Amino acid sequence: MLFSMKIDLHVHTTASDGLLSPKAIVAKAKENKIDILAIADHDTIDGIPEAMNAANEKGIRLIPALEISAKHEKQIHILGYYVDYKDLKFQSFVNKLKNSREDRNQKMLKKLENFGFEITMDELKASAEGNIGRPHIADLMIKKGYVSTFAEAFEKYIGNNKPCYVPKKRPDIRKAIETIRKYKGIPVLAHPKYTYLEGEELENFISYLSSIGLGGLEVYYSKHNKEEEATYLKLAEKFSLIPTAGSDYHREGDVFGMELKKEYVDRLIALKTV
Numbered sequence: 001m002l003f004s005m006k007i008d009l010h011v012h013t014t015a016s017d018g019l020l021s022p023k024a025i026v027a028k029a030k031e032n033k034i035d036i037l038a039i040a041d042h043d044t045i046d047g048i049p050e051a052m053n054a055a056n057e058k059g060i061r062l063i064p065a066l067e068i069s070a071k072h073e074k075q076i077h078i079l080g081y082y083v084d085y086k087d088l089k090f091q092s093f094v095n096k097l098k099n100s101r102e103d104r105n106q107k108m109l110k111k112l113e114n115f116g117f118e119i120t121m122d123e124l125k126a127s128a129e130g131n132i133g134r135p136h137i138a139d140l141m142i143k144k145g146y147v148s149t150f151a152e153a154f155e156k157y158i159g160n161n162k163p164c165y166v167p168k169k170r171p172d173i174r175k176a177i178e179t180i181r182k183y184k185g186i187p188v189l190a191h192p193k194y195t196y197l198e199g200e201e202l203e204n205f206i207s208y209l210s211s212i213g214l215g216g217l218e219v220y221y222s223k224h225n226k227e228e229e230a231t232y233l234k235l236a237e238k239f240s241l242i243p244t245a246g247s248d249y250h251r252e253g254d255v256f257g258m259e260l261k262k263e264y265v266d267r268l269i270a271l272k273t274v
Contacts, residue, residue: 003261003262004259004260004261004262005035005036005259005260005261005262005265006032006033006034006035006257006258006259007034007035007036007037007245007257007258007259007260007265008029008034008036008037008038008245008246008247008249008256008257008258009036009037009038009040009063009065009079009081009218009244009245009246009258009260009268010038010040010067010079010190010218010221010244010245010246010247010248010249011025011037011038011039011040011246011247011248011249011256012039012040012041012042012067012248012249012250013025013039013041013047013051013130014047014128014129014130015039015041015044015045015046015047015129015130015131016041016042016043016044016047016130016131016133017041017042017130017131017133017134017135017136017250018041018249018250018251019250019251019252020251021047021050021129022039022047022048022050022051022054023050023051023053023054025037025039025051025249026051026054026055026058026060026062027054027058028256029058029060029257030058030059030060032256032257034060034257035060035061036060036061036062036063036265037051037055037060037061037062037063038062038063038064038065038079038081038246039051039062039063039064039065040065040066040067040079040080040246041066041067041130041131042066042067042069042131042133043066043067043068043069043094043097043098043100043101043131044066044094044097044098044130044131045064045066045083045085045090045091045094046130046131047130048064048065048085052064063081063082064081064082064083064085065079065080065081065082065083065185066079066080066083066085066094067079067080067190068080068097068171068176068179068180069097069168069170070170070171070172070173070175070176070177071170071171071172071173072172072173072205074195074196075170076173076189076195077189077190077191077194078173078176078177078180078187078188078189078190079187079188079189079190079216079218079244079246080176080180080185080186080187080188081185081186081188081216081244081268082184082185082186082271082272083180083183083184083185084183084184084185087183089183090179090183093179093183097171098131100168100169100170101131101132101133101168102132103169104166104167104168104169105121105124105132105133105137106121107166108134108137108158108164108165108166109121109124109137111163111164111165111166112137112141112157112158112164115157115163115164117141117144117146117157118144119137119140119141119144123140124136124137124140127139127140127143128140134154134158135150135250137153137158138150138153138154138158141153141157173209173212174212177209177212177213177214178212178213181213186215186216186242186268186271186272187213187214187215187216188214188215188216188217188218188241188242188244189206189209189214189216189217189218190218190221190246190248191218191221191223191224191248192206192217192218192219192221192228192232192235193221193223193224193228202231202235203235203238206235206239206241207239210239210240210241214239214241215241215242215271216236216241216242216243216244216268217232217235217236217241217242217243217244218232218244218245218246219232219233219236219243219244219245220243220244220245220246220258220259220260221245221246221247221248222246222247222248222249222254222255222258223248242264242267242268242271243260243261243264244260244264244268245258245259245260245264246258
């Protein structure tokens with residue numbers, strides 16, 4: 001009997017801020033003997049068709065997904081699994097998220113210009129693919145010699161609340177969850193570690209999300225420790241949420257591939273309606 005499966009339900013591609021194309025990430029999954037993969041790019045579904053074609057060729061089960069940056073009292077990321085990415089109204093919703101990112105990028109480049117860093121939108125688009133964000137700006141800052149490392153770019157200039165940071169317009173968390181549900185998806189809270197909540201506050205937050213339609217909790221995440229996993233698993237069980245697993249893979253050197261109990265995988269697949 002198969003008790004666990006090798007999966008990864010949270011990876012990024014060049015459609016957002018990952019370094020591998022959708023086709024390449026599927027090939028990597030095949031090499032790593034991953035049974036089920038979910039492409040969950042930030043605020044975009046552009047990589048899904050290419051990944052679907054590649055997955056069919058490689059014999060890998062691919063879950064169409066995305067990762068929505070939502071707002072509550074702070075930034076929260078909601079994964080949407082099995083979204084109906086072909087629906088034109090859903091595409092319109094996602095396009096609004098993408099346009100918000102581009103407006104934000106332009107404002108950040110303007111702030112960087114005030115520090116003497118000359119980076120144009122044309123340069124940024126030429127140096128990156130897909131849904132461009134802060135990681136792409138950081139990479140270009142390194143290439144142009146403005147900073148030495150990725151970390152320096154964020155810690156000095158474009159990280160949260162730094163001089164060149166611009167907050168992103170995000171949908172309310174209820175709107176994000178309801179939209180995923182509306183278009184046949186399963187909403188899952190990504191990396192609960194980064195809610196920065198603990199104890200009763202965390203439990204109350206998960207209870208609230210469950211009451212507005214949350215379907216799962218990313219219990220197993222590349223940066224969760226065993227104690228955190230145990231805490232999140234108890235919460236998932238208490239609120240009847242599906243425990244999921246994802247690495248949040250972006251680039252070489254990141255963790256890729258996770259183990260997840262088959263019963264949890266089966267519960268997720270059973271909710272597929274598309």
